[in-house]
Amino acid sequence: xxxxxxxxxxxxxxxxxxxxxxxxxxxxxxxxxxxxxxxxxxxxxxxxxxxxxxxxxxxxxxxxxxxxxxxxxxxxxxxxxxxxxxxxxxxxxxxxxxxxxxxxxxxxxxxxxxxxxxxxxxxxxxxxxxxxxxxxxxxxxxxxxxxxxxxxxxxxxxxxxxxxxxxxxxxxxxxxxxxxxxxxxxxxxxxxxxxxxxxxxxxxxxxxxxxxxxxxxxxxxxxx
Amino acid sequence: xxxxxxxxxxxxxxxxxxxxxxxxxxxxxxxxxxxxxxxxxxxxxxxxxxxxxxxxxxxxxxxxxxxxxxxxxxxxxxxxxxxxxxxxxxxxxxxxxxxxxxxxxxxxxxxxxxxxxxxxxxxxxxxxxxxxxxxxxxxxxxxxxxxxxxxxxxxxxxxxxxxxxxxxxxxxxxxxxxxxxxxxxxxxxxxxxxxxxxxxxxxxxxxxxxxxxxxxxxxxxxxxxxxxxxxxxxxxxxxxxxxxxxxxxxxxxxxxxxxxxxxxxxxxxxxxxxxxxxxxxxxxxxxxxxxxxxxxxxxxxxxxxxxxxxxxxxxxxxxxxxxxxxxxxxxxxxxxxxxxxxxxxxxxxxxxxxxxxxxxxxxxxxxxxxxxxxxxxxxxxxxxxxxxxxxxxxxxxxxxxxxxxxxxxxxxxxxxxxxxxxx
Numbered sequence: 001x002x003x004x005x006x007x008x009x010x011x012x013x014x015x016x017x018x019x020x021x022x023x024x025x026x027x028x029x030x031x032x033x034x035x036x037x038x039x040x041x042x043x044x045x046x047x048x049x050x051x052x053x054x055x056x057x058x059x060x061x062x063x064x065x066x067x068x069x070x071x072x073x074x075x076x077x078x079x080x081x082x083x084x085x086x087x088x089x090x091x092x093x094x095x096x097x098x099x100x101x102x103x104x105x106x107x108x109x110x111x112x113x114x115x116x117x118x119x120x121x122x123x124x125x126x127x128x129x130x131x132x133x134x135x136x137x138x139x140x141x142x143x144x145x146x147x148x149x150x151x152x153x154x155x156x157x158x159x160x161x162x163x164x165x166x167x168x169x170x171x172x173x174x175x176x177x178x179x180x181x182x183x184x185x186x187x188x189x190x191x192x193x194x195x196x197x198x199x200x201x202x203x204x205x206x207x208x209x210x211x212x213x214x215x216x217x218x219x220x221x222x223x224x
Numbered sequence: 225x226x227x228x229x230x231x232x233x234x235x236x237x238x239x240x241x242x243x244x245x246x247x248x249x250x251x252x253x254x255x256x257x258x259x260x261x262x263x264x265x266x267x268x269x270x271x272x273x274x275x276x277x278x279x280x281x282x283x284x285x286x287x288x289x290x291x292x293x294x295x296x297x298x299x300x301x302x303x304x305x306x307x308x309x310x311x312x313x314x315x316x317x318x319x320x321x322x323x324x325x326x327x328x329x330x331x332x333x334x335x336x337x338x339x340x341x342x343x344x345x346x347x348x349x350x351x352x353x354x355x356x357x358x359x360x361x362x363x364x365x366x367x368x369x370x371x372x373x374x375x376x377x378x379x380x381x382x383x384x385x386x387x388x389x390x391x392x393x394x395x396x397x398x399x400x401x402x403x404x405x406x407x408x409x410x411x412x413x414x415x416x417x418x419x420x421x422x423x424x425x426x427x428x429x430x431x432x433x434x435x436x437x438x439x440x441x442x443x444x445x446x447x448x449x450x451x452x453x454x455x456x457x458x459x460x461x462x463x464x465x466x467x468x469x470x471x472x473x474x475x476x477x478x479x480x481x482x483x484x485x486x487x488x489x490x491x492x493x494x495x496x497x498x499x500x501x502x503x504x505x506x507x508x509x510x511x512x513x514x515x516x517x518x519x520x521x522x523x524x525x526x527x528x529x530x531x532x533x534x535x536x537x538x539x540x541x542x543x544x545x546x547x548x549x550x551x552x553x554x555x556x557x558x559x560x561x562x563x564x565x566x567x568x569x570x571x572x573x574x575x576x577x578x579x580x581x582x583x584x585x586x587x588x589x590x591x592x593x594x595x596x597x598x599x600x601x602x603x604x605x606x607x608x609x610x611x612x613x614x615x616x617x618x619x620x621x622x623x624x625x626x627x628x629x630x631x632x633x634x635x636x637x638x639x640x641x642x643x644x645x646x647x
Contacts, residue, residue: 009454009457009458011458011462012454012457012458012461015458015461015462015464015465016461018465019461019464019465019468022468080450080451080453080454080457100453101453101454101456101457102453102454102456102457102459102460102487102491103457103460104460104464105460105461105464105465106464167467167468168467168468170464170467170481170484172484172485172488173464179526191529191530191532191533194529194532195529215467215477216472216474216477216478217474217477217478217481218467218472218477218480218481219467
């Protein structure tokens, strides 16, 4: 799957590409708006990561051009100016998601896979990992074809770690993902332990293998 | 005391002193003038009298006549004397008036005259105005003068205050109402008074400059926060990649985690600073009707896991209440208050949330404050223990209440911290 990163901070682009390549995404990079304008017309991408403030133009213009040419590429806006107006303008112009800086790469990865899934599989939106199957539309999870009861947080947690499978996800990234970004963040992260513990228990009780591994004090890794 | 009252006071005091001093001076000078006039006419009378008498010297029994004449006349006394001297003597005497039964002042002139080789003492007297009466008359006139002066000055003062000082009070009222973060600038009206125009110009200049500095400062904070977002992203993304390296030792992992926590602290601090400046910039101006009870219940259930860790019980008395407000601001306000309460409650303590009659009360058990209660809403004033706290949560609460005109108060009583917001 091809991803275009439109971002002028080279260091940030390097990290994003490094992280996303692990998930066998093919990453292309445009550091300037003119470069980006050229690329979006020549190629199709599964997802475009678009920084709004570029040295030679506004990212919103690129989005406009993309939609004017009937390109259906998924777009996630990334911006340092977390202003409400930019967000509304971007979503009105047909951006699929919006991620304010600074962000966790696992969060970015989860958003990208959500956007790609939405674009690709209309109607039948399911992800599966071995015996686990997640119905993203019905928000249900089944193990070996048998549905299990999960709370909203446990469901979000499972989808998040599956989207980041085979990678270490820190508990901070999980906490931020679960608590959303519009509130003063939690400083007692311990609460995610209980969510993880409950999720693991429910999965193993349904006969699922324990895929959620604890990685030292760092966080968790969803891996077979 | 008003400026004009002070000047009026001095004016009145000065006039009073002047009038009081003028009473003895006028009495003295009037008396002096009267005396001089009387002395002149006494001398004239004496002269004429002596001249007349001299022309009757041919009469045989002039001596007898004079005796009788002396008895009859009221103002002229002519008695024989054995002293002859050329000098005339002016005197002011008090004499008893047998008709009015009181003493009267008289001016007298005594002269020695020689009539038919016989020495006489001629005393001519004239009635003087009574001293007391003079004092009373003058006093009355002066008191009336003082009263007229005082009333006149007071009236003048009042109309001056109203007319002349009007531009001054206009400027003053504008200054009183001036808020650096809200008002554009002060626009005083033009006057014909040099001092007032000068004052107004200075005030306008000062407020304009302050506002400019304030806006620059605000813009700086906002820009700085924005600019920090990208380096923070780079830092965070490098850490995310670092975590993926296979075979990290436990020590490496601990270091990465510490770094990540620090990065998160910076990010949170930055986010809160940005939020504060956005609130100041009035960027949350879209309002809608918000069900506070639903909002409180939703946010409390989100925070419940945090409370559960320390076995904190959360009691709620939430009555239905809807207000018109910005949803983001209210959510931040509620979350920060709830979050603050849970954070500062000791293990096994309890948090109480009440919504009644347009008042939100968030109370929690906890240790007394180490800092002074006035500082609780200041930026970066922290109560030590939680190093993850940005120190901005309650400052944001305060800012939201200030801009939305909610009344916010805090008190600590018998081990319970209580915050209340009146919408």
